[in-house]
Amino acid sequence: MAYSDYSSVTPIGTENPSRDGWYEKVNGNYVKTSDTSVVSGKTYYQRGYLVKVGNYTIPKRFIKADTFSALWSTTDVDSFRNANSTLHRDSVQPRHTMKVEFETPDISDTDFDELMTALESQYIGTATLWNGKQAKTCLVSAWMPEKRVYKEDYCYVPDINVQIRFADEKGLRYDPIRIAFIGYATDKAIDPTT
Numbered sequence: 297m298a299y300s301d302y303s304s305v306t307p308i309g310t311e312n313p314s315r316d317g318w319y320e321k322v323n324g325n326y327v328k329t330s331d332t333s334v335v336s337g338k339t340y341y342q343r344g345y346l347v348k349v350g351n352y353t354i355p356k357r358f359i360k361a362d363t364f365s366a367l368w369s370t371t372d373v374d375s376f377r378n379a380n381s382t383l384h385r386d387s388v389q390p391r392h393t394m395k396v397e398f399e400t401p402d403i404s405d406t407d408f409d410e411l412m413t414a415l416e417s418q419y420i421g422t423a424t425l426w427n428g429k430q431a432k433t434c435l436v437s438a439w440m441p442e443k444r445v446y447k448e449d450y451c452y453v454p455d456i457n458v459q460i461r462f463a464d465e466k467g468l469r470y471d472p473i474r475i476a477f478i479g480y481a482t483d484k485a486i487d488p489t490t
Contacts, residue, residue: 436451
């Protein structure tokens with residue numbers, strides 16, 4: 297699937313399809329929807345996405361485009377430099393590691409709550425990392441610009457540091473928040489073509 301292709305969306309129920317840029321299929325054509333809440337039984341579509349976590353597509357309004365980065369890299373095992381400083385890399389082909397990260401724009405507490413509630417609903421458990429800490433685990437599909445395709449793998453979500461920019465009796469506003477997904481290089485990350 298190319299970035300500009302349309303794919304169906306699986307709503308979790310709290311989205312605003314019009315605000316999130318979703319489409320409907322009308323007489324064989326994709327038309328931006330005017331629905332402001334999810335209509336039960338209706339199929340919605342999205343035109344390209346950057347990150348999908350489980351069934352939740354992160355709306356582009358939560359992603360500062362100039363901070364989005366995605367990497368589908370080769371996994372090394374026991375790489376070393378010899379006495380001549382020549383690098384020896386033994387890659388685990390065809391297994392790859394995914395890393396996706398971005399910042400939100402500065403964000404209100406209600407928008408941040410919407411984003412985090414949706415992300416947390418897609419966590420499939422926790423895993424113990426090498427240092428003994430628990431990591432939040434989810435299935436991530438993301439656009440890989442270098443490869444010009446979508447790739448997926450199970451990932452963990454590093455701790456999310458949130459800093460308040462403004463607070464008053466009406467609510468909070470947060471500074472841009474970094475969110476990252478780091479792949480486990482599972483069997484889903486085996487790619488015989490790269």
